[in-house]
Amino acid sequence: MIIVEAVQQEIIKIKDTNKDFINEVIQAGGEGVQSCYQCGTCAGGCPTEYVMDYSPRKIMRMIQLGLKDKVLESTTIWLCASCNTCVTRCPRDVKIANVMAACKSLAIKEGYHAGMKEGPAFYNAMVDNMKSHGRLFEGEMMVKYFNRSGKGLKGLLEMAPLGYMMFKKGKIAIMPHNIKGLDQIKTIVANIEKMERGE
């Protein structure tokens, strides 16, 4: 007996695609995405594929097709551990982890988070922390992260036992270490902003 299952196929309408999206991804550091030929090696070796909504292979194709909203609104980009298993094995030399990071940066810029506010909140808290001190000051960073991610005091309290143990073992600093070259960091950030504006 042959069982034929009806597969619900999604129809992609050309009007819903964004032809510039692939270039945006490449510009943001996702070089090579255009070379993907859909072999699926990336998805096969990915340690977190089982919790993603689209596999890495699908995301590569969706970028090529210009499905900007779907890609930036997917949980996949926040669940990539950047472990580079896929990059090591890709026969087309696509730097998949860089493509995922490029998508994260576009998502952060445009306010997408796929219901995972923790991702952008953590990355922003870490980068801001580094801009203000030059090195990470974990205590302050975590407070800002919990604020931004919406986890608030509850989240902070959940972390407290680990934090206390770290403190007891002398693994958490009480004061930030500000580097002498903080002005250099500020200059770098300003230069990049200028370069991105095309100046």
Place this chain on the structure above:
Amino acid sequence: MKYTYYPGCSLEASGKEYDMSFREVAKGLDMELVEVEDWNCCGATAAYSVNDLLSHALTARNIALAEKEGHDMIAPCSECYHKQFKTNKAIHHNPDKKDKINKALDGTGLKVEGKINIKHPVDVFINDIGAEKITEKVTKKLEGLKVASYYGCVMTRPDGIFDSPEYPTAMDKIVKALGATPVDFREFKTKCCGGPVLITKEDAAYDLTAVLLGKAKEFDADIIITACPLCHMMLDAKQPDIELALKKKYGVPILYISQLMGLAMGIEPKKLGLDKNFVDTGKVVKMFQ
């Protein structure tokens, strides 16, 4: 041999025992370390996920500072190593990117030229120093200790510069040089620890770490060694939480490779920060005291 040393933020905090033990072991192996003057955070996965050029420019500041010293730079945290290695590769092989990076450094008085290499301690131990010299420095052979070497993700990936990105063996060779017994950790050697998704998907991160702990027990390893502070945090500091969440008991001590080397070289356990690990290391220490 003289090196420039980039400890990185983790080694000043949660990975303090890695810094302590690495400095001790380096001294014992006659390496001279000059710390990068006024280094900054490498930006890790965060800067790279917010802005690619920012990630390259931040690491480039450290590289430019290290170039002033003129020696190869050692970065013990695998993430710091990976990010700085990647930027350094672009500086050496991608003139367009190098120009962009130097443009981002404009006005800081710093410039990258491509004069040095970025190295991981495991690379230095096995290739610059060599197993033979390590064995010479051993005063207490770690006989009878079964060790699973966990390499983690980006120490050898994606380029496999000093060891195989799929099945590396450098750490196992060091274990052997110390007189201990390497346990074949198979594909789990480089399987992701889940650390980077701890924030967005805690249960998946726990699952991934639990696989490593479970396999180490299954393969009858006494301890796991790591060479990355994030892997170490997941396996060591989070081990009690993982046991609680998954209702399992592992109790596997997790040592940094430099802590294990230090023990075999007869360095005092306190100097190696062996009291700073979360899972008790007392049993291992007692075996060789």
